[in-house]
Amino acid sequence: MNSNSPKSIPVVSTFASPFDVTPASSVTDSTRKPLSLWPGMYHSPVTIALWEARSKIFESLLDPPKDAPPQSELLTRTPLHSRTKIFYPFSTDYILREQYRDPWNEVRIGILLEDLDALAGTISVKHCSDDDSTTRPLLLVTASVHKIVLKKPISVDIDLKIVASVIWVGRSSIEIQLEVMQPEPELEGVNASSDSVALTANFIFVARDSKTGKAAPINRLSPETELEKLLFEEAEARNNLRKKKRGGERKEFDHREYKKLEALLAEGRIFSDMPALADRNSILLKDTRLENSLICQPQQRNIHGRIFGGFLMHRAFELAFSTAYTFAGLVPYFLEVDHVDFLRPVCIQIITYYYPLLVSCSPSVYN
Numbered sequence: 001m002n003s004n005s006p007k008s009i010p011v012v013s014t015f016a017s018p019f020d021v022t023p024a025s026s027v028t029d030s031t032r033k034p035l036s037l038w039p040g041m042y043h044s045p046v047t048i049a050l051w052e053a054r055s056k057i058f059e060s061l062l063d064p065p066k067d068a069p070p071q072s073e074l075l076t077r078t079p080l081h082s083r084t085k086i087f088y089p090f091s092t093d094y095i096l097r098e099q100y101r102d103p104w105n106e107v108r109i110g111i112l113l114e115d116l117d118a119l120a121g122t123i124s125v126k127h128c129s130d131d132d133s134t135t136r137p138l139l140l141v142t143a144s145v146h147k148i149v150l151k152k153p154i155s156v157d158i159d160l161k162i163v164a165s166v167i168w169v170g171r172s173s174i175e176i177q178l179e180v181m182q183p184e185p186e187l188e189g190v191n192a193s194s195d196s197v198a199l200t201a202n203f204i205f206v207a208r209d210s211k212t213g214k215a216a217p218i219n220r221l222s223p224e225t226e227l228e229k230l231l232f233e234e235a236e237a238r239n240n241l242r243k244k245k246r247g248g249e250r251k252e253f254d255h256r257e258y259k260k261l262e263a264l265l266a267e268g269r270i271f272s273d274m275p276a277l278a279d280r281n282s283i284l285l286k287d288t289r290l291e292n293s294l295i296c297q298p299q300q301r302n303i304h305g306r307i308f309g310g311f312l313m314h315r316a317f318e319l320a321f322s323t324a325y326t327f328a329g330l331v332p333y334f335l336e337v338d339h340v341d342f343l344r345p346v347c348i349q350i351i352t353y354y355y356p357l358l359v360s361c362s363p364s365v366y367n
Contacts, residue, residue, distance in 0.1 A: 006165070007084050008085050008086070008087060010049065044111050046088070047114050047310065068136040071132070072135070076221075077127050077166070078222050078223075079221065079224070081127065083163070084164055086161065088159060088161065090157060091158060104331065105156055110315070111314060112199070113314050114314050116162070116178050116180075116203065117308070121140065121142070121302075123165065123176050124174050124205040127174060127219055128174070128219055130219070136211060138209065139207070141205060141206060141309070142204075142342050143204045143206045144339065144340060144342060146204065146238065147202060148200070148340075149335075151199060152182075154198045160198075164177065168231070168235030169219070171217055172207045173239070175203070175204050175239075176204075177200070177202050178200070178201045178202070179197050182198045183196065184196060267282065283327075292315065312346065
């Protein structure tokens with residue numbers, strides 16, 4: 001294998017085929033899982049494969065002595081050090097295909113979001129590790145997701161791969177870029193280099209000391225190629241912009257945006273005050289609201305005992321999809337997510353054991 005190629009993690013379906021014929025057919029027939037029940041299983045095979053790979057690689061680091069000191073020396077890593085690729089053999093593994101299929105024969109974006117978060121977390125652990133079993137590992141959590149963009153529909157009948165690597169590192173935060181790639185149907189199997197990017201996403205993780213909970217410094221990043229240097233500069237600019245927003249710097253006043261908002265509020269006041277005069281082709285934003293109350297079960301926790309961020313995005317996406325479907329009466333097509341922020345962790349608490357989560361969604365206003 002070429003040393004410059006990203007590391008590959010194999011992915012296989014998690015269930016035995018119900019169509020396999022074995023000598024003990026009388027036994028397998030009675031215990032065989034119906035195909036109709038497969039979509040109800042929680043863990044995606046990719047998330048399981050990534051977490052298993054993370055545990056195997058850093059097994060000694062995840063269980064350090066209680067009095068282990070923090071990492072004292074920061075290392076310098078290249079993007080290649082943690083670059084990882086995962087492959088979905090949809091064209092040959094029909095069991096895996098059924099686990100990702102939606103009613104329109106495309107990949108379920110919600111499950112894909114889980115996989116992206118799991119992959120980004122594995123890469124952040126690889127970059128931040130100091131390979132020293134005598135120091136305590138960092139606690140790495142998803143802080144935000146920047147700009148998830150779907151560039152083309154993702155078919156569930158064609159092989160898929162995700163390539164991801166670190167593109168920027170700050171003092172205690174790290175940004176990972178992920179690209180979901182799939183060949184065009186007419187070029188499938190003709191040329192491996194014909195893969196085109198179907199979806200892009202940037203995940204931002206922050207490092208915390210696993211003992212004190214305070215921000216912890218992480219290993220530095222040294223971009224090597226011109227593309228890596230360009231991605232680093234773009235991510236640096238985004239980070240500076242986020243700092244300005246957190247600092248309370250006010251956006252330049254836009255009269256056009258103000259007038260548009262004023263017109264929408266005026267139309268809403270007519271609905272509230274004089275509904276008989278309101279436009280029958282309009283509806284109040286609050287009347288499109290859908291909510292979903294969830295009990296966060298222990299099965300949805302990550303390796304740190306907190307609710308898996310990918311699970312939260314999965315549920316939020318499917319609620320948004322349902323809201324758009326209910327509002328429009330037609331199948332909506334996902335285009336992009338501008339930004340996702342994780343404001344605080346969702347934990348499994350020993351006393352109450354279950355942690356309620358309320359997710360709500362309303363359609364946004366577009367031109």
